[in-house]
């Protein structure tokens with residue numbers, strides 16, 4: 098099946114959409130960023146590669162930690178997102194980060210890194226063993242990779258809630274999710290992920306489940322619908338959008354905590370391996 102998360106998509110409308118929603122998604126995905134930085138543990142002087150860095154939130158956080166002698170490279174296949182990351186870098190006035198437009202499956206590192214890290218940026222490869230072998234080559238011997246990936250779709254309310262809300266409105270079932278094709282759940286089966294990393298030559302592999310609570314801030318609840326798969330499903334099945342949007346917003350309202358944020362429980366994997 099064609100890879101709907103390929104370079105063309107990330108350089109086209111998908112990438113543009115991520116740029117438009119990058120501030121909102123950084124706020125929602127903040128707990129995953131915290132987990133990544135805590136697990137990857139960059140310290141002063143380290144050289145860090147952030148794979149599939151998107152608009153660069155985690156790269157910029159790492160760059161602030163590795164000063165004064167460390168460096169961070171954010172790598173992403175999406176031109177629009179790298180453009181946004183460079184814009185943020187200029188605003189942040191950091192001099193120890195760069196953003197590179199390239200495919201992690203083929204990119205040649207200019208110098209070896211201590212740490213490769215990723216927040217949801219390594220599940221989209223056409224040839225996962227080949228891509229992870231290439232990433233391994235970018236690290237110093239013994240260097241570590243830490244990636245946060247999604248656990249199975251039913252464990253992530255960020256994905257399961259929209260699906261649950263739209264199901265009574267659907268004219269026919271949407272295509273079944275294939276866990277082994279490039280996409281958000283491309284590494285959601287830990288047995289498969291381990292095999293991929295072993296084939297790619299990594300050692301000391303550990304894959305640990307973590308439960309996060311992602312929060313949609315009060316000011317984002319009304320627009321969050323646009324950041325879900327719902328608009329695409331509505332278009333594909335020519336559905337009446339109004340009631341679906343209203344039902345989804347109501348479902349978020351039901352999940353508000355004391356601060357007014359909507360809480361979405363989401364299971365992730367912490368994938369760790371040594372080069």
Ligand SMILES: C[S@@+](CC[C@H](N)C(=O)[O-])C[C@H]1O[C@@H](n2cnc3c(N)ncnc32)[C@H](O)[C@@H]1O
Nearest residue numbers: 107149150151173174175200201216217218221
């Ligand atoms: C779900 S987004 C996550 C972005 C970012 N890490 C974050 O947490 O905001 C996935 C990112 O992976 C990037 N990506 C997908 N395939 C890639 C590849 N082969 N090489 C480099 N980046 C890739 C996409 O362009 C996108 O920015």
